[in-house]
Amino acid sequence: MPSSMIRIEGLTKHYGPTQAVKGLSFEVPRGQVVGFLGPNGAGKSTTMRILAGSLNPTGGKAFVGDVNVVEDPVGARKLIGYLPESNPLYDEMMVVDYLRFVADVRSVPKDLRAPRIKSAVERCGLTGVVSKDINQLSRGYRQRVGLAAAILHEPDLLILDEPTAGLDPNQIVEIRNLIKDLGKEKTVILSTHILSEVQSTCSRVLIINEGRLVADDTPERLTAGADGSGEVFVVLGHRHGQPLDAATIRASLSAMAGVTAVEVAEGEGAGTLGFRIRHGADDVRRTLFETVVKNDLVLLEVRRTHVSLEDTFRKLTDNKRAA
């Protein structure tokens, strides 16, 4: 069994003059839950469609397990459960009939159909609606039906294209929990533009922009600054209640090893000042204490301020579009 579930090498896709994917390469080992992030038009859906065997690339290679997706799309599809971006469900069908139909299309062996459908229905929380027509269901439930349909043939890999798009906050939490649950036993790649989603569901984040990979890291490291750099916010007061001189304090803080920039900010009322201390890979909190004591100051507050995933995302995908 190959160790990687997805392997993409130099993938490109042109739609006429539009280059949607421009030489994308990445690998996903078995068992990972990966967030595939990028602004609209970045090439997420195109990449996922190619991976799911429903669109031919212009160039490059895509493997699922050891199956070449382009050469053997039918073989690849057996390993894949795919939830497309706007999932076309058969509106007029009852949920259970739709799942029977999909099981048939997916060639689930006859004797396994009933138990597989039962298990997918339970797993996806559809027990109460199996006899309803799909067009009677809310968008959240329709997504659950899509997920149930995607797991009927017990694929190793789930490819979910914006699974929470258009859902309300409660439905988002439900689908997210369902994906987390499925991720315990399957490899999952899911695209989204909701960053908090990735933070809570995924162990790895791939960010693409204009058809190229711009980041590949854990959500934690993307928020901490991949190089370990960061920011500490402190509130200082004078030890004997005397007035503070912002410029002098700023100079002492700037002189500490590892500090790259210091900004004066508001304190917490009279006689206090706040400082934002940007630093490199070293944690400056230890030397900070010594500097505070040496200057006859007191440390009223110290906290690390994290760069949010939103900030990182914006920085990496800022295309400086002409207004």
Ligand SMILES: Nc1ncnc2c1ncn2[C@@H]1O[C@H](COP(=O)(O)OP(=O)(O)O)[C@@H](O)[C@H]1O
């Ligand atoms: N069928 C298509 N024909 C022409 N251009 C397309 C087609 N599908 C997508 N594109 C273009 O390719 C680029 C990437 O689109 P897409 O993969 O849908 O991005 P994303 O899912 O990240 O929003 C966009 O510029 C989009 O307009």
Ligand SMILES: [Mg+2]
């Ligand atoms: Mg898309």
